[in-house]
Structures are given as C-alpha cells and as structure tokens.
Amino acid sequence: MIAFDLSIRKGDFALVARARALGPALAVCGPSGAGKTSLLDAIAGLDPAARGRVEVDGVVLQDDEAGVNLPAHRRRIGYVFQDARLFPHLGVAGNLRYGARFAPAGEEPTLDFVVDLLGLRPLLARRTRDLSGGERQRVAIGRALMTAPRLLLLDEALAAQDDGRRRDILAHVATLRDALRRPIVFVSHRAEDVRAVATDVATVVEGRLDGATSVQPS
Amino acid sequence: MFSDDDWSAIRLSLLVASIAALCVMPFAVAAAALLARRRFPGKGLFDALVHLPLVLPPVVTGWLLLILLGRNGAFGRPLARCCGIVFAFHWTGAALAAAVMAFPLAVRAVRLSLEAVDPRLEAAARSLGAPPLWAFATVTLPLAASGLLAGLVIAFAKAIGEFGATITFVANIPGRTRTIASAIYTHTQAPGGDAAAWRLTWVSVAIAVAALAGSEALARRVGRRG
Numbered sequence: 001m002i003a004f005d006l007s008i009r010k011g012d013f014a015l016v017a018r019a020r021a022l023g024p025a026l027a028v029c030g031p032s033g034a035g036k037t038s039l040l041d042a043i044a045g046l047d048p049a050a051r052g053r054v055e056v057d058g059v060v061l062q063d064d065e066a067g068v069n070l071p072a073h074r075r076r077i078g079y080v081f082q083d084a085r086l087f088p089h090l091g092v093a094g095n096l097r098y099g100a101r102f103a104p105a106g107e108e109p110t111l112d113f114v115v116d117l118l119g120l121r122p123l124l125a126r127r128t129r130d131l132s133g134g135e136r137q138r139v140a141i142g143r144a145l146m147t148a149p150r151l152l153l154l155d156e157a158l159a160a161q162d163d164g165r166r167r168d169i170l171a172h173v174a175t176l177r178d179a180l181r182r183p184i185v186f187v188s189h190r191a192e193d194v195r196a197v198a199t200d201v202a203t204v205v206e207g208r209l210d211g212a213t214s215v216q217p218s
Numbered sequence: 219m220f221s222d223d224d225w226s227a228i229r230l231s232l233l234v235a236s237i238a239a240l241c242v243m244p245f246a247v248a249a250a251a252l253l254a255r256r257r258f259p260g261k262g263l264f265d266a267l268v269h270l271p272l273v274l275p276p277v278v279t280g281w282l283l284l285i286l287l288g289r290n291g292a293f294g295r296p297l298a299r300c301c302g303i304v305f306a307f308h309w310t311g312a313a314l315a316a317a318v319m320a321f322p323l324a325v326r327a328v329r330l331s332l333e334a335v336d337p338r339l340e341a342a343a344r345s346l347g348a349p350p351l352w353a354f355a356t357v358t359l360p361l362a363a364s365g366l367l368a369g370l371v372i373a374f375a376k377a378i379g380e381f382g383a384t385i386t387f388v389a390n391i392p393g394r395t396r397t398i399a400s401a402i403y404t405h406t407q408a409p410g411g412d413a414a415a416w417r418l419t420w421v422s423v424a425i426a427v428a429a430l431a432g433s434e435a436l437a438r439r440v441g442r443r444g
Contacts, residue, residue: 072344085342102347
C-alpha cells in the first residue's frame with residue numbers, strides 16, 4: 001500500500017499530489033509536462049524541496065510535520081528512470097549488482113532470480129552502450145529489484161518500446177506485482193498499459209493529483 | 219656525466235613531484251566536487267581562494283608558507299612539537315610548496331571532468347541505496363577518470379617545474395632541497411655552468427615527455443573500459 005500527500009515546487013511549476021492506493025499497482029496518468037516524473041522524484045526522496053508525507057506499507061518515509069525525511073539512499077525505493085540511467089562504466093552484470101550490497105541482509109534476491117525473471121541471461125556479459133532501449137529498461141528494472149526495494153517506481157518504462165517488447169515488459173511488471181508482493185507506482189500515458197497492470201489509477205490535472213480510483217486489472 | 223649533486227637533484231625532483239601530485243589529488247577532488255556540484259554561500263570567494271596560488275607571484279606563496287609553516291610559524295612550530303613534522307628547509311617542504319602551486323591546476327582539470335558527468339547517474343546510485351559519498355566514489359569518480367589522470371599529470375608537471383615558491387620556502391640546499399629547477403638556476407649563476415644547465419634541461423624535457431606519454435597510455439586504457 002502506498003500513500004502520499006506531497007507539495008512540490010520548482011520555480012513556476014507547482015504540483016499538489018494526494019492519493020492512497022489500495023491495490024499494489026498505482027498508475028499515474030496525465031499529459032506530458034504535468035509533473036508525473038517530479039512526483040516520482042519526490043516519492044524517491046530525490047527532490048529536496050518536496051514537502052509532505054510518504055508512506056509505503058505502513059513505513060513512513062517522509063512526514064515533514066513529524067520531522068521525518070529519509071534521504072533517498074535510505075528509502076529503499078527502486079526507481080526505474082525513463083532514461084534508465086545505467087552506469088556506463090559498469091557492464092550489465094555490474095549494473096545489476098550495484099545496489100545488491102545495500103539490500104537488507106536476508107532479503108536480497110539472488111542474481112539468478114532477477115536474471116531469469118526479466119530474461120536478462122543473454123545480456124549479462126554485454127556492455128550497456130550496446131543495449132537497445134528495451135534492453136536498457138529491463139536491466140534498469142533488474143538493477144532496482146536487486147536492492148529488494150519496498151516500492152518500485154517505473155517512469156514511462158514502456159514508452160520507447162515497440163509493441164512486442166511493451167507486451168513483454170508489461171507481463172514482467174504484472175509478474176512483479178504478483179510475485180514480489182511489492183507495491184508499484186508507474187507512470188504511463190497509454191490506456192492499454194494502465195488497463196493491463198494497474199489496480200489503482202490517479203490522474204494529474206493542472207497541477208493537482210487528487211486521489212486514486214480502484215480499477216480491475218484485465 | 220652528472221655530478222653527485224645533479225643526481226640528487228634529479229632524484230629529489232622526482233620524489234618531490236610524485237609525492238606532491240599524489241597528495242594534492244584528494245584535496246583537488248574535494249575542492250572540484252564542491253565547485254562542480256554544490257551551491258553554498260561564499261562559493262565565489264572559495265573559487266578565488268583555490269585559484270590564488272595560480273595568480274600570486276610564486277615567491278609570495280613561498281613566503282606565506284614560510285610565515286605559516288616555518289620553524290617559528292603559526293602552524294609550523296606546533297606541528298614540529300606535537301608530531302615532529304617539519305617542512306621548512308626540508309624536502310617535505312619542497313613537496314608542500316609544489317603541491318600548493320599545483321593545486322589550482324589539478325582542481326581545474328578535475329572540475330571540468332566532474333561537470334561532464336551526468337549528476338542524474340549519482341541520483342540513480344542513491345536511489346539504489348548508495349550513500350552520497352559512496353555514489354560519488356563509485357559512479358562519478360570512475361566516469362571522471364580521464365580528468366583525474368589529467369589533473370595528476372598536470373600536477374606532476376607543475377611540481378617538477380616549480381621554482382619560486384620552493385626556493386623561497388625551503389631554499390636551495392644541495393642534497394636536501396635542491397630540485398632540478400633550483401640546480402639549473404645554480405648552474406646558470408656559476409661561471410662555466412652552461413653545460414651542466416643544458417644537461418639538466420634535457421632531463422626536464424625527458425621527464426615531461428615521459429609523463430605525457432605515460433598519461434596518454436593510461437588514458438587509452440581507461441577509455442577502453444566500459
């Protein structure tokens with residue numbers, strides 16, 4: 001379960017976002033430039049100016065009124081960025097292993113588990129610059145999972161993919177949702193992606209996100 | 219071909235420049251990181267301070283070092299008393315003077331390469347659980363490796379060539395603080411010293427070329443990774 005009540009301000013841009021998702025997969029929709037990525041940054045603790053409250057599965061990550069504000073590296077949120085942001089000096093395996101040392105003892109998934117889940121075996125020995133866009137996203141998802149995150153954020157992880165690859169990743173996301181029992185927040189502007197995976201949907205309209213609606217994933 | 223004094227000057231220069239270049243790098247990286255990544259009050263002043271040894275006459279820098287770290291200096295006396303660390307008229311002082319003079323050049327090289335690394339990669343590392351310093355050391359620094367190398371080489375080259383601050387701070391004592399630069403100076407002051415000055419000049423050229431070639435080779439190896 002994820003709940004947030006955040007106020008984000010960057011120059012002229014302002015976003016007030018408040019929602020509590022009942023299911024494990026919250027889709028955040030809205031036109032581009034609406035602030036969807038800013039919202040994910042704030043949830044991840046990467047926007048020092050964001051104020052408010054973030055709670056995941058009963059753990060309060062930020063509550064400025066109570067003086068709680070965990071830094072990004074202590075939030076244990078796996079963030080899959082829109083541009084993947086793989087480390088160019090590490091190979092695929094190095095990227096996957098990067099965050100594993102920070103996973104809580106006993107909870108860290110094995111490399112084999114993540115590799116098989118996402119079909120990364122053929123990529124393991126590759127350099128990141130030789131990967132396609134879809135492959136980069138899958139490696140980024142795997143890299144995030146290796147930290148045993150309590151929440152997974154996916155920012156347009158499907159946008160740059162062709163149809164076959166999108167269905168493929170969607171299937172992976174659905175697997176994550178069911179197999180890992182970790183909540184997922186994902187940004188998307190394709191209705192069919194939302195229908196396929198989301199249990200809750202929230203929409204950003206004109207600087208506001210007001211509540212999430214439960215939906216039945218197809 | 220070389221006198222004993224010349225040999226000891228060559229050895230001392232290599233030692234002083236290596237120690238100076240290696241010791242200045244952590245400080246240069248810290249200062250460059252502050253300048254490249256942080257905003258803080260007084261940043262302009264800090265930037266100016268970092269560049270001070272570049273624009274001050276070297277003899278002024280050497281004299282300030284002497285005032286601060288000489289045997290009776292504000293920091294020199296307590297350092298010598300408590301830890302037995304002596305800089306004045308000692309080869310360690312030559313290394314310190316060279317490091318101070320090389321500092322702004324090393325900072326510039328490192329800063330440029332740090333600014334070229336996408337800060338969002340460090341944010342990604344933090345989101346994966348890496349504390350900020352760890353993220354910097356494992357993501358940004360390796361990606362700025364060529365700049366670190368450039369900083370190291372320019373610091374070494376500057377340290378080999380450093381003269382004004384060194385001779386002011388630690389004088390020109392054969393076998394103790396006489397580097398190649400001060401040895402050449404000594405030869406040029408003595409009648410008939412031209413030949414000896416020429417020989418040491420060629421040594422300087424050889425060291426500079428070797429340092430550049432070595433850094434090129436290293437840079438190619440760094441570039442091949444990833």
